[in-house]
Amino acid sequence: xxxxxxxxxxxxxxxxxxxxxxxxxxxxxxxxxxxxxxxxxxxxxxxxxxxxxxxxxxxxxxxxxxxxxxxxxxxxxxxxxxxxxxxxxxxxxxxxxxxxxxxxxxxxxxxxxx
Amino acid sequence: xxxxxxxxxxxxxxxxxxxxxxxxxxxxxxxxxxxxxxxxxxxxxxxxxxxxxxxxxxxxxxxxxxxxxxxxxxxxxxxxxxxxxxxxxxxxxxxxxxxxxxxxxxxxxxxxxx
Numbered sequence: 001x002x003x004x005x006x007x008x009x010x011x012x013x014x015x016x017x018x019x020x021x022x023x024x025x026x027x028x029x030x031x032x033x034x035x036x037x038x039x040x041x042x043x044x045x046x047x048x049x050x051x052x053x054x055x056x057x058x059x060x061x062x063x064x065x066x067x068x069x070x071x072x073x074x075x076x077x078x079x080x081x082x083x084x085x086x087x088x089x090x091x092x093x094x095x096x097x098x099x100x101x102x103x104x105x106x107x108x109x110x111x112x113x114x
Numbered sequence: 115x116x117x118x119x120x121x122x123x124x125x126x127x128x129x130x131x132x133x134x135x136x137x138x139x140x141x142x143x144x145x146x147x148x149x150x151x152x153x154x155x156x157x158x159x160x161x162x163x164x165x166x167x168x169x170x171x172x173x174x175x176x177x178x179x180x181x182x183x184x185x186x187x188x189x190x191x192x193x194x195x196x197x198x199x200x201x202x203x204x205x206x207x208x209x210x211x212x213x214x215x216x217x218x219x220x221x222x223x224x225x226x227x228x
Binding site: 004009032034036041042043044045046049051090094101102104105106107 | 118147149154155156157158159162172204206214216217219220221222
């Protein structure tokens with residue numbers, strides 16, 4: 001069975017600091033991995049996805065994530081936080097031929113302090 | 115483009131009442147999904163429709179029914195609402211289930227059952 005664990009339900013950083021949001025997955029077959037962002041009172045938007053083409057994936061708004069098979073991790077990073085990055089972030093896993101049947105992590109709320 | 119549109123945005127029901135949540139997409143996507151979001155639990159799949167004319171259960175289908183009315187529309191029905199169904203409901207769509215294409219989400223319906 002597949003599952004996703006996001007470490008830390010709430011992360012707070014200062015503006016300009018590194019953002020690191022942690023995600024670990026379990027999957028018996030090669031996974032497809034996603035990061036989504038949710039701004040208040042909105043639906044989820046895709047930040048980036050990993051589909052085995054490259055282990056370092058670049059997304060929108062300066063975010064990137066690295067797939068590490070040995071650590072079963074897919075952590076999300078951004079070198080310099082901006083106030084507009086404050087939102088909730090979800091990691092999700094799927095498999096080929098399961099399309100949108102994503103398994104989501106619990107979410108991490110990111111706060112950015114001025 | 116409107117993308118994925120959900121109605122209503124907010125709803126309050128009494129225990130035992132019924133209602134239908136509406137969802138429509140204008141991206142000509144094949145697959146559509148209903149998720150519920152609860153604090154600390156991420157998003158959980160209720161039902162999905164891989165293509166027009168098909169529907170299937172997700173992770174938490176009990177208490178819900180769905181109808182794929184046509185390619186554009188996918189509705190979720192609560193026949194007899196219970197307080198445990200208080201949640202935020204998201205409809206999503208994607209190009210298809212063969213390739214792992216990203217989900218496009220609506221802005222959600224906030225449902226309270228008293």
